[in-house]
Amino acid sequence: MSPALRPVSSAAPPQRPRPRVVVVGSGxxxxxxxxxxxxxxxxxxLVDRDNYHGFWPLLYQVATAGLGPDDIAHPVRAIFAGHQNxxxxxxxxxxxxxxxxxxxxxHGEVLLYxxxxxxxxxxxxDFGIPGVREHAFPLKTLPEAVHLRNHILTAFEHADSDRSAIPEGLLTIVLAGGGPTGVEMAGALSELIGTNLALDFRHLDVTAARVVLVEATDRLLGGFSERSQQEALSTLRNKGVEVLLGAPLAKVTADGVTLADGTDIAARTVVWTxxxxxxxxxxxLPGEKRRNGTVVVEPDLSLPGHPEVFVVGDVAAVVGGDDRALPQLAQVAIQGGRHAAGSILRHLAGRPTRAFRYRDHGIMATIGRQSAVAELPGGLKLRGTLGWLAWLAVHLVFLVGFRNRLVVLVNWAWNYVTWDRASRVILDD
Ligand SMILES: Cc1cc2nc3c(=O)[nH]c(=O)nc-3n(C[C@H](O)[C@H](O)[C@H](O)COP(=O)(O)OP(=O)(O)OC[C@H]3O[C@@H](n4cnc5c(N)ncnc54)[C@H](O)[C@@H]3O)c2cc1C
Structure with a gap:
């Protein structure tokens, strides 16, 4: 029989199972x-403890009533609704x-990969500082941001009906840490108190409220240029924020903080940033860790000895020749995630993986209305309104989901025109 006439089997050829990739974390x-x-x-x-992707650079705006929690979160299932694999x-x-x-x-499920x-x-x-864990408010998740917002708004409600606890720090907010989150939070809080809360609580003298930013080193915004650091310092001080530099925290209690030099500050709200x-x-994971617990990875972001495991984003230490690791930034995580996926596909195609090269998109921080510092690649530095516009544009572009972008844009426009930080609601948490 000629090969062309050989009967064709109706059974489909056995399918090779497709490689299974487990991704832990939808950040x-x-x-x-x-x-x-x-x-x-x-x-x-794709596994995550939450059903959403959270946009943490705007978390402080949830804590300060500028945005609602679901404005900066996007359901993960919606993102992958059209992707069968x-x-x-x-x-x-x-x-x-x-x-x-x-x-x-x-819940007991086991995923093989x-x-x-x-x-x-x-x-x-908490850097081992006594009382941080028990008494300070962290700001890393949406529930924490909502909890903090509730707490601040509730303090003003209590002060309105009973002023006796104001000298004991009822309306004093201490922000520990002068990095971007502390600076952004301080600027936003001073605006919230000076505008909306001053109107909401017209029988209360809100000038009694204090926002105190304490920083252990002698400068704000470590990692930024000196000019940006000075700009942040003078802008915050002009807004009425008390900035204490070279002021490490020694302990936090239910009544306030004690600095290393023995100064006590009575405060019912201490935010740990x-x-x-x-x-x-x-x-x-096996292998070397840095002092901050991050996993030292190979240049292609794989775990040493395990070319099938990739560790990316904040949990990874991508160490350069100078022994310094890449910073824990959104762009490092975004590019690292894409690189790991590319490495998996190269591996499957039998091609060697490549070393991860981070493309620096710059750093920025907003200090409040019409004020931000942005340090972009090529040495371009923007300040004031220009920096603020750059900050707004970048955050809108990277926010996931069209609805979120639209809602945030409308919120910001509303806030700009009316000074209204509209999410001043106390939610049951
Ligand atoms: C308040 C704040 C402000 C920031 N501002 C900026 C900024 O302005 N610019 C900037 O570049 N960076 C900023 N960052 C840092 C930036 O957000 C991080 O570098 C980035 O989120 C790191 O991405 P990631 O994917 O590694 O981690 P994440 O984005 O944090 O994602 C980790 C994911 O893992 C999930 N997860 C954790 N543990 C488990 C578990 N056991 N099981 C299942 N899921 C788990 C979490 O739910 C989360 O979804 C900010 C961070 C914070 C907290």
Missing amino acids: FAGLNAALALAGAPVDVT VTVRLGIVTQVDVEQHRVELD DYLVLAVGSSTS AGVRANPLASL
């Missing part, structure tokens, strides 16, 4: 890794076993 790094793998010949499972799973990863290629979730992308971000570190360390899951 900047994990989301971008999964997006880069959507449509590729792999089956992706991406499955979304809600759950907390509790175990990672890189020898057995398995990840365990809190051929490739793992670990992108679980960072968590708050100072320290982060790697997510505790990092400690489950």
Whole structure:
């Protein structure tokens, strides 16, 4: 019989199972890794403890009533609705076993993988300062931002009916840490108190309220140029923020803070924006860790000895020749997530992976209305209104979801025209 006449078997050829990629974390790094793998010949499972992607650079605006919590969060399932090869799973990863290629979730489910992308971000570190954990408000998650907003608004409600606790710090807010979050929070709080709360509580003398920013080093915005640091300092002081430099915290209590030089500041609200360390899951991985718990990775972002495991974003230490790790920034995480996805696809194609090269997009921080500092690649530095407009544009572009962008834009326009920080609602938390 000629080969052309040979009967054709009706059975389909056995399908080779597609490689399974588990991505843990739908933050900047994990989301971008999964997006880069959507449509590729792999089956992706994206796991997160929350059902949304959170845009943390605007978290302080939720805490200061400028935006609502769901303005800066986008449901992950909606992002991947059109992508057949991406499955979304809600759950907390509790175990990672890189020898057995398995990840365990809190509800008992086990996910087996051929490739793992670990992108679980960072968590708050108290630097061992007594009382931070018990008495200070962290600002790393949406529930924490809402909790802080509730607390501040409730303090003003209490002060309105009973002024006796004001000298004891009822209306004093201490912000610990003069990095971008502390500076942005201080500027926004002074505007919230000086405009909206002054009108809302017209029988209360809101000038009795204090916003105190304490920073351990002798400058704000470490990592920015001296000129930007000075701009932030003078703008905040002009807004009435008390900025204390070279003032490390010694302890936090329910009644306030004590600085290292023994100064006591009575405050019922202490916000901790100072320290982060790697997510505790990092400690489950073998290999070298930095002092802040981050996992030292290979140049292609894989875990040493495990070319099938990639560690990206805040949880990774991408160490350069000068022994300095890349900063914990959204852009580092976004680019790292995409790079890890590219490495997986190269690996599957039998091609060597490439070293990760971070493209620096610059740094920026807003100090309040019409005031920001932006330091862009090529040495371009913007300040004041120009810096502020650049800050607004960049944050709108990187916010995920058209609805979120539109709502945030409308909110900002409303706030600009009316001075109204409209989300002054106390939610039951
Ligand atoms: C208040 C604040 C302001 C910031 N402002 C800026 C800024 O202006 N510019 C800038 O560049 N960077 C800023 N950053 C830093 C930036 O947000 C981070 O560098 C970036 O989010 C890191 O991305 P990531 O994917 O590593 O982590 P994340 O974006 O934090 O994502 C981690 C994800 O992992 C999930 N997860 C954690 N543990 C588990 C677990 N056990 N199981 C399942 N899921 C888990 C989390 O729910 C989260 O979705 C800011 C951060 C904060 C907190």
